[in-house]
Amino acid sequence: MHAHVILxxxxxxxxxxxxxxxxxxxxxxxxxxxxxxxAMALGPERLVVVVGHGAEEVEAALEGYPVETVRQEAQLGTAHALLQAEGPLRGFPGPFLVTQGDTPLLSPETLKALLAEVAEGAGMALLTVELENPTGYGRILREGEEVLANVEEKDASPEVRAIREVNAGAYAFDGFLFQALKEVRNENAAQEYYLPDLIAIYRSHGKKVVAVKGVAEEALGVNTREELARVEGVLLGRLRAEWMRRGVRMVLPETIYLEPTVELAPDVTLWPGVVLRGNTRIGEGCEVGAYAVLEDTTLEPGAKVHAHTVAQGAHLFPGADAGPFARLRPGAVLREGAHVGNFVEVKNSLLQPGVKAGHLAYLGDAEVGEGTNVGAGVITANYDGKRKHKTVIGKKAFIGSNSVLVAPVRVGDGAMVGAGSVITHDVPEDALAVARGRQRNLEGYAKRKREEG
Structure with missing residues (x-):
């Protein structure tokens, strides 16, 4: 067993x-x-996170994880930060793994290799990588696998600067760790206490210090927005490659954004610019059009989302489709074969099989029966300024264009609503409701107005 400390x-x-x-x-x-x-993937007996700047926010983000936190009140360097973990780990015999909170690409396998070196007798093992351009990093001096020193660039001779092997900031230590930390000095320009100084301290006590060479990509740290984007690019590349291996088609994969929480089935097609976030689930054979954004949305096998659609918390059943330019808000449920077209917004509404709302409609807090047709410009007026109310539309009804259904209201099975109507009362089954002023044609009126002008 081991303890793991994250700085x-x-x-x-x-x-x-x-x-x-x-x-x-x-x-x-x-x-x-x-x-x-x-860290959790390695099953540590203790997992301690040293927090400092923004400690309360960081601790809140760690809620629900099996970690202990300890605060570094003054940020005096990495060795000083690690020393703060002595309290919670007092009496723990080691070994200890130490990693940084800003190197998110490290793999459990790499960290296992560090632990293995300590198990085989090394006092300290550190992860190193070779960089094409090591400028700004301390260089590793070694004899075979044994590390002699970590030389900071400003102190390095031209020969040492030519070395491309650098310290990646992940370590394993034996039980001597906290005693060694108390010997670290801050005799440097920043007057801070640095972990690489432990190399010399361990060696002075006759303990072996070894290097484990890793993959440069794994050691990418994040100190700038540019580095954050680079690391995110690596994570995205891994995700895209994994899903394509599993049978997902990505058209221009480098343009597609998705998160690790997303689940995709074989024969899903993702067109350029698609964004998939949160607990989105996309079933076999589904197609997501260009520049669509799906968050916490489920597409059952065979559903389709057309270009530029935005869906949050929606559920589309087999054969249902939405878009282009549709907006599906939380609680939007499109059952089998339902169709929502361009510039239609659906919120907290159930559209039963075969419902069609082709364009320019708002369906909020509504239930629409099987086979009903919703015309262009239809609005369910669900909000009275204080509360939301429900609209219920029956099976095979026809709601004419530019109608407003003022909730709470019901439209019966097979009923029709004339275009341009404002419906404030229930419409019986198979009835026609017309709620608008009667048309009058005033002969010659337009001509007289022009002549008056």
Whole structure:
């Protein structure tokens, strides 16, 4: 068993944000939670997160996770941050894994390799990577697998600067860790206490320090908005590749955004610019048109969403379709074969099988019966200024264009509503309701008005 400490106290000033750096979202999830979930995958006996800047917000984001938090009140460097974990981990014999809250791409397999080195007798193991351009990083000096030093760039000779192997900021330590931390000094320009100084301290106590070389991509850290976008790009690339391997067709995959919480079935087609967020579920054979946005939405097999549609909390059954330019708000349910066309908005409404609302309509807090046709410009007026009210429309009804149904109101099975009507009373089954002024034609009126002018 081991303990795992995640350092998440830094301010992240280069992000230029009021939000604590480790809470910046990657595919809809705070960056820190990637580090936490990677740690959990290894089953640590104890999991401690050191928080500092924005501590209350960070602690709130960790609610529901099996972690302990400890605060670094003054941010005095990485070694000082790790020392704050001594209290909660007092008496724990080790080994200890230490990672950063701003390196979300590390894999459990890489961290296992660090632990394995300590299990085999090393006092300290650190993750290193080779970079094409190591400028700004400390260089690793080693003999074989044993690390001699981490040399900061400003202190490095030209020969050392030519080294491309750098410290990636993930470590495993034996039980000597907290004793060693108390020997770290802050004799540097920033007067801070740094974890790489432990290399020399461990070696001075006759303990072996080894390097585990990892993949450069895994060690990508986030200090700027540009780096955040780069890491998100890596995560997106992995997700897209995984779903395509499982049989999803992505047209121009580099333009498609989706989150890890999304579930896709084989033979789903995603056109360019699609955005899939939250608990969206898309069934076999579904098609999502270009630039559609789906959040917490379920498409049953064979449903279709056309271009530029926005759906949040909606549910489309087999054969149902929406768009282009439709808006499906929470509680919108389109049963089998229902059709919602361009510039139709549906909110908290059930459209039974075969309902058609082709264009320019608002259906809110409504139930529309099987096979009913809703004309252009129809509005269910559901809000009286204080409360929402329901509209119920029966089977195979016909609601003429530009009608307003003032809720609460019911339209019976097979009934018809004449175009341009304002319906304030229930319409019986198979009746025709017309609620508008009678048309009058005044012969010659237009001509007389022109001549008067």
């Amino acid at each position: 998440a106290a830094g301010q992240g000033t280069r992000m230029k944000s009021r939000l604590p750096k480790v809470l910046h979202p990657l595919l809809g999830k705070p960056m820190l939670l990637y580090a936490v979930e990677t």
